[in-house]
Amino acid sequence: MKIARFWTSRGPRYGIVRHDEVIELRASPFVNRDLDPWGPRYRLGELRLLAPTEPSKIILGSRNYRTMLKNRGWAEPGEVMFGLKPLGALAGPDEPILLPPGGGSYTFECELAVVIGRTCAEVSEADVDKYVLGYTCFNDSQVFDIYDKTTLTYHSKGYDSFAPVGPVIQTEMDPNDVRIKAYVNGRLSADTHTSDMIFNPAKLVSTVSHMMTLFPGDIIATGNSGGKLPIKPGDHIDIEIDHIGTLSNPVAARIYPKNAPHEGTAISTI
Amino acid sequence: MRLVRFRSSSGPRYGTIQGAEVAEMTSDPFNDASLSLSGKTHALNDLPLLSPTDPKNIVSVLIEPEDAGGSGHGTTAKEVLLAAKPVTSIIGPGAPIRLPREGRIFGGAPELAVVIGKPCRNIAYAEVYKHILGYTAFNNVCALDIYERNKSWVNASGFETFAPIGPAVATQLDAANAEIGYFVNGKPADTLKLKEAMFDIGRCLAFISRIMTLMPGDIVTTGRRTGFQRIKAGDRIDVTIEGVGTLSNPVVDRTYGARDIRQTTGGMS
Numbered sequence: 133m134k135i136a137r138f139w140t141s142r143g144p145r146y147g148i149v150r151h152d153e154v155i156e157l158r159a160s161p162f163v164n165r166d167l168d169p170w171g172p173r174y175r176l177g178e179l180r181l182l183a184p185t186e187p188s189k190i191i192l193g194s195r196n197y198r199t200m201l202k203n204r205g206w207a208e209p210g211e212v213m214f215g216l217k218p219l220g221a222l223a224g225p226d227e228p229i230l231l232p233p234g235g236g237s238y239t240f241e242c243e244l245a246v247v248i249g250r251t252c253a254e255v256s257e258a259d260v261d262k263y264v265l266g267y268t269c270f271n272d273s274q275v276f277d278i279y280d281k282t283t284l285t286y287h288s289k290g291y292d293s294f295a296p297v298g299p300v301i302q303t304e305m306d307p308n309d310v311r312i313k314a315y316v317n318g319r320l321s322a323d324t325h326t327s328d329m330i331f332n333p334a335k336l337v338s339t340v341s342h343m344m345t346l347f348p349g350d351i352i353a354t355g356n357s358g359g360k361l362p363i364k365p366g367d368h369i370d371i372e373i374d375h376i377g378t379l380s381n382p383v384a385a386r387i388y389p390k391n392a393p394h395e396g397t398a399i400s401t402i
Numbered sequence: 403m404r405l406v407r408f409r410s411s412s413g414p415r416y417g418t419i420q421g422a423e424v425a426e427m428t429s430d431p432f433n434d435a436s437l438s439l440s441g442k443t444h445a446l447n448d449l450p451l452l453s454p455t456d457p458k459n460i461v462s463v464l465i466e467p468e469d470a471g472g473s474g475h476g477t478t479a480k481e482v483l484l485a486a487k488p489v490t491s492i493i494g495p496g497a498p499i500r501l502p503r504e505g506r507i508f509g510g511a512p513e514l515a516v517v518i519g520k521p522c523r524n525i526a527y528a529e530v531y532k533h534i535l536g537y538t539a540f541n542n543v544c545a546l547d548i549y550e551r552n553k554s555w556v557n558a559s560g561f562e563t564f565a566p567i568g569p570a571v572a573t574q575l576d577a578a579n580a581e582i583g584y585f586v587n588g589k590p591a592d593t594l595k596l597k598e599a600m601f602d603i604g605r606c607l608a609f610i611s612r613i614m615t616l617m618p619g620d621i622v623t624t625g626r627r628t629g630f631q632r633i634k635a636g637d638r639i640d641v642t643i644e645g646v647g648t649l650s651n652p653v654v655d656r657t658y659g660a661r662d663i664r665q666t667t668g669g670m671s
Contacts (some may be wrong), residue, residue, distance in 0.1 A: 395612060
């Protein structure tokens with residue numbers, strides 16, 4: 133089943149996607165797991181889709197694809213590595229990714245993300261499925277220069293709008309056997325498969341659940357699969373994953389007020 | 403004014419410290435800037451204090467002291483490194499710091515936490531202080547051996563209970579001159595002098611607001627990258643700031659399998 137979140141005149145609502153139709157759910161899928169589609173119905177093409185989840189945490193798995201590590205000449209880590217994004221980075225389908233001025237290069241990574249359905253901690257790998265609502269596409273955008281300079285990703289990947297997710301949460305799929313493709317301006321830029329992961333989604337969720345309690349809506353991105361792909365304002369990015377669909381986002385320049393300029397990595401002396 | 407958050411039979415409540423008493427507020431300081439009081443008071447000593455905020459983001463600002471030279475990452479003294487802890491790492495005064503089995507060597511460091519009062523996005527320097535609710539003490543706990551091994555800040559310092567904060571938010575603190583004392587079992591172990599650590603909190607906040615939108619209740623902590631004090635199960639850690647109070651937490655080994663799962667995103671224990 134595919135779950136979307138969308139804007140209505142009564143505020144944001146969740147619904148089930150069936151072909152080109154969306155049927156509104158009685159309650160949030162994070163509150164009521166029965167997924168009771170009670171109407172009203174909408175035409176998918178006429179809805180403004182939102183990020184399909186409201187997380188309390190956006191967790192990034194990293195260094196998790198064998199081919200990506202090999203291409204960069206990096207050793208496989210012996211353990212799962214995690215990062216975080218601030219909540220303001222969350223963006224929905226078709227929302228622009230806003231690049232701050234001053235960076236020499238900007239990149240994105242195409243990823244499969246796990247969406248948590250029920251509160252959990254200390255979960256064994258075998259039990260992970262009980263707590264996962266489903267899977268979605270994740271765009272992990274970055275100011276590459278800042279990453280290059282600081283090695284800490286919270287700054288380089290933490291800009292508002294740098295974590296688009298969607299378009300829907302797929303509740304019925306095997307996350308270990310899906311193809312991830314990325315397109316920049318319609319041109320295929322990455323073509324990978326989740327079987328290339330070192331630590332599969334169940335292992336990632338189990339490991340992180342021993343460090344921190346996971347709440348309904350939390351996102352765990354499973355790592356860079358296709359390399360860091362360059363982007364610039366004016367570009368259009370599509371991330372396509374089997375059974376989920378395509379997450380599309382335009383790229384634009386972020387505009388700052390004159391009295392609050394973007395400062396890169398260094399605090400200005402004002 | 404010093405604001406605290408405490409557990410009550412009807413959920414978490416905010417209040418302001420008045421001598422040995424706490425005057426309960428009708429709302430919370432993020433929604434009601436006038437801080438109106440309900441008329442109820444409680445004895446401070448009897449109150450189960452919670453973390454004074456329940457943030458959506460915990461941002462750590464790390465600036466090397468000027469004399470420390472290169473950090474190994476090509477940064478200079480005026481450059482800023484940002485890191486994050488997950489919100490589930492927050493605990494309040496008195497709650498135990500639980501050392502997980504994933505680590506072997508643990509440390510803690512004194513930090514000042516800035517508590518955001520109003521949403522911050524693209525803030526001009528002159529406007530920054532209007533967006534700050536106040537300041538409190540923060541204990542930055544880290545599994546030092548994990549950080550040494552994989553350099554992942556989240557893996558090393560993101561465990562639950564690794565962000566003790568409190569006891570109160572001081573709204574009038576002279577933050578630029580604040581000194582944060584760190585005590586292990588009552589013995590002075592470290593002092594962070596913000597002046598020497600080159601933090602200009604206003605500049606840090608303006609800087610961060612041009613990257614990410616900070617929300618009311620969010621925490622920006624300012625500390626050092628090095629110089630953690632070793633802590634172990636059985637210790638008691640006190641972090642003290644004049645005008646804020648003393649944040650005191652015991653250290654225990656984490657137990658597995660039999661604990662209650664947290665029911666909120668943070669700040670409840």
